[in-house]
Structures are given as structure tokens and as C-alpha cells.
Amino acid sequence: MNRTLLVSLICLFLNILNSSVAQPLVDSLRMELEGYKLRDTVRVNRLNKAAYQLFTVNLEQIPPLLEEAILLADSINYDYGKAEGTRILGLYYYYHSDFDIALDLYDSALKVNKRAQDHSIEASCLNNSAVIYYRQGNYPRALDFYQRALRIFEQNEDQLGIGRCLDNIAIIHSEQKDYKNGIEYFQQSLELRRSVGDESGIGTSLNNIGELYFELEEYDQANTYFIEALAIKEKVGDQTSIASILRNIGLILLEKNDLNSAIDNFSRALEVSESIGFKYGMCMSYIHFGTVYLKKGDLNLAKQNTNKGLHLATELSLLDEITNAHSQLSEIYAAEGSFRKAYDHHVLFTQYNDSIFNSENIKRISDLENKYLFEKEKQQILFENEKEQLVLTEDNKRLQERAQYNFIGLLIALTLLFIIGWFYVTLRQLTKKVKLKNEQLKQYDNEKNLLIGLVAHDLMSPINNIMGLTGIVLSSEDGLQSDNKKYLGYIQQTGQRLSHMIRRILDVSAIEAQNLQLNMEEHDLSEILQGVAFSFQSTLEKKGIKLSVSNTNVANAVAKVDKDYLIQVLENLVSNAIKFSKPNTEVKLLLSVEADTLTIRIQDEGPGISEEDKKKLFGIYQKLEAKPTDGESSTGLGLSIAKKYVEAMDGEISVQSELGEGTTFLISFPRG
Incomplete structure (x- = not known):
């Protein structure tokens, strides 16, 4: 049933539109456009308005109107019109399930809107982007965008916008199987929509509440909400x-x-x-x-x-x-x-x-990308050559036409000789660079093959387990009896280990190939810690471990980091702390400031780390003496990747630990 909440998200987008607009109103807007020929801000606004109204009539007529609006707004430096047109175009592509294009358009609209400073455009783009991140399963990023949009809606007392954000946050709770909190957020949204008379929104909230009661297996209660929601939606069409x-x-x-x-x-x-x-x-x-x-x-x-x-x-x-x-x-x-x-x-x-990626496909994509870069440089050289040939041709033509000016002709000839010499030297230098790039590509390919060889032994063990256990099940004559079900459980666990190994291998490949792209921006580290802690709720409940977040003496916890990579590092360290912690213990996330440095501490009450293990802690494929308390697996890649990510963001990572006294990892960044 949770997947049907995705439809609710689509409904939330459509609720933004004025569904009561009929064809005559759209025809009226078209007549206004035909009767108004001036290329100014008024025409831009009318184009955007007409495209917006067409969502309820004919979607395929929308793009031409928006393309004209965006180009015209750009030509007259009308930032608001350009941002609004780009936002509406993003909504069009979302409705057609072209999510990557929609995200790019929302991002472009936000950049243009920094000059226009329109809060409604900013909040709408953040909210719509969050919906797509939710669809892609990136819940921390979706929640971050929803919260940013919610703050803007609240500052501007936009009740309908607040209602949409409450719905979206409720849906994330439901994905975490926290249905009761989800129902509370939906009820808040329902009351808000009733207070402003948003009839279609009321129907959406009722349907959402019914879906969560369905998940709680309270079917009669769910059916009551569905029937009421259906009556409203049929009324509004x-x-x-x-x-x-x-x-x-x-x-x-x-x-x-x-x-x-x-x-x-x-x-x-x-x-x-x-x-x-x-x-x-x-x-x-x-x-x-x-x-x-x-x-x-x-x-x-x-x-x-x-x-x-x-x-x-x-x-x-x-x-x-x-x-x-x-x-x-x-x-x-x-x-x-x-x-x-x-x-x-x-x-x-x-x-x-398990979102397992095929390593052969990844290698093929990487090879194609390398070949593309090589061909791009080669084509650039050919382009420069053709351009220089055109210059030579034009110069020769002018020499023939002005032969009587011998002095000028001689000067041009000397100039051409200089250009030819410069081009020859430049061409040789570029040829050397291309050859060097080709040798580097071969070296990277050898390093990738070596990486695959290093982990072959670890990969073959779970693969052999899968093949062996599958053979037992398939050769059984008595069907799936209890023992065979147990073997299938082992197959699933082994497959999960294999998935984890492959993900880590891909992370290492990206780092070693120096393909790590950073998006360094200022972020509040306390907000990031709260989001990371929220994503571990189900794991903590399953293992019976408490996770607390504490900010000490921090008035302004802003640092310049890549938010996505920092979240990945923190999730890895928190996951390790949980793995090595026993039930009824506590994992702490602490944030403090010392002079001009912000320090994050991830502290557990686990078995601690020996001095020998500390020396190899951040190495690739290193196994430690301590074992996870529930038998969780590890490729030995996580901490080495974490160290590379932190150092790439101009940070430092270290560890404090003694056997039997628990472990504390410290991550420090310059204060923003």
C-alpha cells in the first residue's frame, strides 16, 4: 500500500493547479496572447499563466508556450518570469515521469530566483524536488528539502504550502513504518485544509490517512476514509x-x-x-x-x-x-x-x-566514458586544425586581391609563417598530451583489474555459498520444507553481503579514478546530525540501542562541506558504532566548537580498538580483531573511504579508543 502514496504525491502536484479552469478560460488566455504582441514582461506573464492553466486541458500544448516565455524573459532580463517559466516546465516533465530533467529545471529555477527573490517559486521548487528525491528513495535529502520549503511557507503564512509539506513529511514517516506519526501529520494537514476550504486537498488528506490505517490493518477505518475521499474527488473531477x-x-x-x-x-x-x-x-x-x-x-x-x-x-x-x-x-x-x-x-x-549493480556494466560505462574523453580531445585538435586552415585560406585570398601592396603582402606572409609554426608546435604538444592521457587510461584500467583481483577471494566465498545452497533447494524432492526455507534465508543473507561488498568496491573505484566531484556549500552540521540520527530509527529499535544527539557550546555550527558525502561518512560511522554495540547501550553524536574548528564525535560503548588495530584502521580491506555483536559483515572498505571523503572536504578524521572502554571517532572541519 505504501507505493500508492506516490500517487498521493502526484495528486499534491495537481492540487497546486486550478482544476476548475475550463476550456473557455484557456481560449480567453490565448486570445489575450494573440492580441498582445509587445515583447515585454506582460507577455511573459501571460505565456506562463496560459501554460499553467493548460495542465487541466491539454498537456502537450504547454512546452511551446513556456519555451517562448523563458527565451523572452531571458532576452529582457526578467528574472521572475524566467524562474516561473522554468519551474512550470519542471512540473510538466515531472508529470511525464522524466525526473532527471525535472530536477535540472527546478535547480535552474532556484538559481535564477536568487536574483528574483520570489519566496513562492523557491518553496515550490524545493517541495517538488523533494518529491522526486522521495521517489528515488533518498529520504534524508527529501526530508531536508521538505523542511526548507516548510520554513518558507511558514514565514509567508502560506497555508496550502504548509499543508503540502506536512503531507510529504507524513509520507516519509510512513516509509519508515512510523504510521502513527504519519497519521498525526496528515490530520494536521486535514484540519489546515478544512480551515481554508481547500476541498480537493481535503480529499487528498482523507485518502492519505486511509492508506496509513490500511498499513495498520485497520481495514474498516481505512475504508471509511477512502469512501469519503472518493466522494470529494468525484465532485471536483x-x-x-x-x-x-x-x-x-x-x-x-x-x-x-x-x-x-x-x-x-x-x-x-x-x-x-x-x-x-x-x-x-x-x-x-x-x-x-x-x-x-x-x-x-x-x-x-x-x-x-x-x-x-x-x-x-x-x-x-x-x-x-x-x-x-x-x-x-x-x-x-x-x-x-x-x-x-x-x-x-x-x-x-x-x-x-537490493539495488545490486552489475560490475561488468559499470566497467563498460567507465571504459566508454574514458574513450569519450579521448575522442573529445582528438576532435578538439582536428577542429583547431580546420579553423587554422580557414584562416590560411582567407589570408591567401586577401593576398591575391591586394598583390600590389607588396610590403603589406610580405608582412601578412611572415605573420602566416609564424601562425603555421605556432600551430605545428602546439599540435605536437597536444599530440603528446593525448598520448599521455591514453597511457594514463591504460594504467587506470590495470588498477581497476588489480582491485577486482584483490577482492576476488572475498567475493567467491559468498558466491559459492549461494550456488551450493541453491543446489540443495533445487535438487530437493520434497518441495520447500522447513530446512529448505532455512537455506533460502541463508541465500538471502549471503546475497546482502555480496551487495554490500560490490557497493564498497564501486566507491573505491570512484575515489581511485579521481572521479570524486565535490559540491562544497555552507551547511548547519547540527541539522545534518539530526537527519542522520533519524534514518537509523528502525535499526536501533531492532537491536535495542539508544542513539542521542547533543550540541555543546555551539551557537553557529556552520561549515563548508559536501552535504551528501558528509552524510555518507556519518552513516558509515554510526552504522559501525551500532554493529559493535551490545543491546541496552548508547551511541552518542556530539557536536562542539573549539576556537575556529567544529568537531563531530561518534561515541559508542563497544569493545574498543587495540593499539595494533588502530595502526591499520583506515587502510583498505583491513579486518579488525573486534567482531560485530550480531554477526554483521564488512568488506574493510568503509573507514578508508570515509577518510578520503573527509580529507577531500579539507577536514580531519581520527579515533580515540582503548580496549574495553568504547570508541570515539572525531571529524573536524574549519568553522564557516
């Missing part, structure tokens, strides 16, 4: 939300085993989605059909519908739906006795679920 709510009601009927009624609701949802070209809704309906027919025992219809859903999910790059479709196909093939196909789909499910 929000077809996207209608399709979503019909699917939600169908899922409740599915849980109650009322399969025929569930099919009726999924069919209505599919019809609505097809009528508006809503591919995400069509994808979800087909997958739900597959679930119903699997329960009914009609395996052919189950396969047909699930494969249709998988096709659409692949087209839209919906990772969650691709993963679920493969899992469902594995169940279907197992039910009909096609165990080989069931196994193949289960492998695909595991790969998508």
Missing part, C-alpha cells in the same frame, strides 16, 4: 485521485477475500487511468489484477496482467513496481510448477530489491 482511491478500496476487498468486488474496483481504476493516459495508475491496476487472479487460481490471467504491469513499470523506471512484479511472477510460476522460471524471477526480484 480529480481523475488521477479517483483511480488511486478505487485501487485502495480494491486492496481492502482483496484483504477480505472478496475477489470479485476487488476486480470490479481495479477495472474501474484502470478505465479512469486509461482515459487520462495515467500510465502509473495503469501499471498498478495490472499488477493488482495479477494478485487477484493468483488468489483465484487463474494462473494464465495472473501472468498476463502482471507482465503488462512489469512492462509499464520498466518503461517508467518504477523500481518498486518492477521489484514487486518480479516477486509476483516468481509466485505464479512456482504455483504452476515452473520452478526454473520462478527461480529466475526471484533472482531478478532480489537484484532489484
Whole structure:
């Protein structure tokens, strides 16, 4: 059910639009554009307004209007008009699921808006970008953008904007399975929308609350909210939300085993989605059909519908739906006795679920990128050569036309000889550089092959375990009995270890190839610590460990860092602290200032580190004597990567520890 919250996000975007605008109003705006020919700020605003209204009428007429608005605004230095047009264009690409293009457009709009200083544009771009980061599973970054947008909405007393942010923060809580807190945020949003009379927004909030009650398995309560939300959405004509709510009601009927009624609701949802070209809704309906027919025992219809859903999910790059479709196909093939196909789909499910990247593909991409850089330099040399030839041709023509001016002709000839000599020397230098670059590329390739060889031994062990355990299950004659289920559990654990190893190898490859791109900006370290602590809630609860965050004597904790890489370093160190901590102990995140230096401390009550281990602590592929308390695995790469990231940001990392006394890692940055 959580995946249907994504539809709620789409609804939140559409709620921004004025859904009550009819075709006559759009025609009126077009007449205004045709009657107003001046190329000024008024025309820019009318173009943007017309494009915005077209979201409820015809999406494909939007881009030409916005392209004219953006170009005109740029030509007359109208920053507000350019930022607004770029923001609306980002919304258009989001609606078409082109998320990377949408993110680039929101970022461009924010940069232009720094000059325009319009708070509504800034907050909208932050909120919309956060929705995409949520879709991509980057919850800390999504939460950061939501909070930044929320502060702007609150400062400007924008009640509808506050409501949208509350909804989005609630959805992140639900992804962390914190449904009760999610319901509280949705209830706050519902009351706010009722106070301002936002009817469509009220329907969205009711649907969101119903989805969280569904996750809590309180189906009757959930159904009450869905029915009320459906009535409102049908009244305002929000077809996207209608399709979503019909699917939600169908899922409740599915849980109650009322399969025929569930099919009726999924069919209505599919019809609505097809009528508006809503591919995400069509994808979800087909997958739900597959679930119903699997329960009914009609395996052919189950396969047909699930494969249709998988096709659409692949087209839209919906990772969650691709993963679920493969899992469902594995169940279907197992039910009909096609165990080989069931196994193949289960492998695909595991790969998508664990986000395992194919190392051969990564190497191929890296090779292509290197070849591209080489060809780019080669083409640059050829371009310079052609340019110089054009210069020579033009000069010779002028010499022929002005032959009577012997002195001038001689001077031009000497100049040309100098240019030719300079070009010859420059060409030789560039040729040497290209040759050197080619040798460096070969060296990098050898280093990557050596890296693969170094970890081959560690990788072969889990691979052999997977192959051995799989052989036991597949050769069994008695089906999946309890022992075989245990073996499948071992397969899953081993696969997770393999995934972790591969991720670390890719991190090392990026660092060693010097492809590390930093985005250094000033950030409040206390806010970053709070976000990191929030992301470990489920892990802490599972292991029974407390995590506290404390800021001591820090009035202004701003430092210039790359936020994404710093979060990765902190998450690695906190994860290690949790691994080596016993239940009922505490991990502390401390932030302090000393002179002009900000220091972060990650402190645990674990077994501590010996003096011998301290010497090799930040080396690559180093294993320590201490072992994680729950048998967690490690590639030995994490701390070496953390050290490189910190030093790349002009910081320092060190450790303080004694055996039996716990461990404290210290990260220091110059104060902003």
C-alpha cells in the first residue's frame, strides 16, 4: 500500500493547479496572447499563466508556450518570469515521469530566483524536488528539502504550502513504518485544509490517512476514509485521485477475500487511468489484477496482467513496481510448477530489491566514458586544425586581391609563417598530451583489474555459498520444507553481503579514478546530525540501542562541506558504532566548537580498538580483531573511504579508543 502514496504525491502536484479552469478560460488566455504582441514582461506573464492553466486541458500544448516565455524573459532580463517559466516546465516533465530533467529545471529555477527573490517559486521548487528525491528513495535529502520549503511557507503564512509539506513529511514517516506519526501529520494537514476550504486537498488528506490505517490493518477505518475521499474527488473531477482511491478500496476487498468486488474496483481504476493516459495508475491496476487472479487460481490471467504491469513499470523506471512484479511472477510460476522460471524471477526480484549493480556494466560505462574523453580531445585538435586552415585560406585570398601592396603582402606572409609554426608546435604538444592521457587510461584500467583481483577471494566465498545452497533447494524432492526455507534465508543473507561488498568496491573505484566531484556549500552540521540520527530509527529499535544527539557550546555550527558525502561518512560511522554495540547501550553524536574548528564525535560503548588495530584502521580491506555483536559483515572498505571523503572536504578524521572502554571517532572541519 505504501507505493500508492506516490500517487498521493502526484495528486499534491495537481492540487497546486486550478482544476476548475475550463476550456473557455484557456481560449480567453490565448486570445489575450494573440492580441498582445509587445515583447515585454506582460507577455511573459501571460505565456506562463496560459501554460499553467493548460495542465487541466491539454498537456502537450504547454512546452511551446513556456519555451517562448523563458527565451523572452531571458532576452529582457526578467528574472521572475524566467524562474516561473522554468519551474512550470519542471512540473510538466515531472508529470511525464522524466525526473532527471525535472530536477535540472527546478535547480535552474532556484538559481535564477536568487536574483528574483520570489519566496513562492523557491518553496515550490524545493517541495517538488523533494518529491522526486522521495521517489528515488533518498529520504534524508527529501526530508531536508521538505523542511526548507516548510520554513518558507511558514514565514509567508502560506497555508496550502504548509499543508503540502506536512503531507510529504507524513509520507516519509510512513516509509519508515512510523504510521502513527504519519497519521498525526496528515490530520494536521486535514484540519489546515478544512480551515481554508481547500476541498480537493481535503480529499487528498482523507485518502492519505486511509492508506496509513490500511498499513495498520485497520481495514474498516481505512475504508471509511477512502469512501469519503472518493466522494470529494468525484465532485471536483480529480481523475488521477479517483483511480488511486478505487485501487485502495480494491486492496481492502482483496484483504477480505472478496475477489470479485476487488476486480470490479481495479477495472474501474484502470478505465479512469486509461482515459487520462495515467500510465502509473495503469501499471498498478495490472499488477493488482495479477494478485487477484493468483488468489483465484487463474494462473494464465495472473501472468498476463502482471507482465503488462512489469512492462509499464520498466518503461517508467518504477523500481518498486518492477521489484514487486518480479516477486509476483516468481509466485505464479512456482504455483504452476515452473520452478526454473520462478527461480529466475526471484533472482531478478532480489537484484532489484537490493539495488545490486552489475560490475561488468559499470566497467563498460567507465571504459566508454574514458574513450569519450579521448575522442573529445582528438576532435578538439582536428577542429583547431580546420579553423587554422580557414584562416590560411582567407589570408591567401586577401593576398591575391591586394598583390600590389607588396610590403603589406610580405608582412601578412611572415605573420602566416609564424601562425603555421605556432600551430605545428602546439599540435605536437597536444599530440603528446593525448598520448599521455591514453597511457594514463591504460594504467587506470590495470588498477581497476588489480582491485577486482584483490577482492576476488572475498567475493567467491559468498558466491559459492549461494550456488551450493541453491543446489540443495533445487535438487530437493520434497518441495520447500522447513530446512529448505532455512537455506533460502541463508541465500538471502549471503546475497546482502555480496551487495554490500560490490557497493564498497564501486566507491573505491570512484575515489581511485579521481572521479570524486565535490559540491562544497555552507551547511548547519547540527541539522545534518539530526537527519542522520533519524534514518537509523528502525535499526536501533531492532537491536535495542539508544542513539542521542547533543550540541555543546555551539551557537553557529556552520561549515563548508559536501552535504551528501558528509552524510555518507556519518552513516558509515554510526552504522559501525551500532554493529559493535551490545543491546541496552548508547551511541552518542556530539557536536562542539573549539576556537575556529567544529568537531563531530561518534561515541559508542563497544569493545574498543587495540593499539595494533588502530595502526591499520583506515587502510583498505583491513579486518579488525573486534567482531560485530550480531554477526554483521564488512568488506574493510568503509573507514578508508570515509577518510578520503573527509580529507577531500579539507577536514580531519581520527579515533580515540582503548580496549574495553568504547570508541570515539572525531571529524573536524574549519568553522564557516
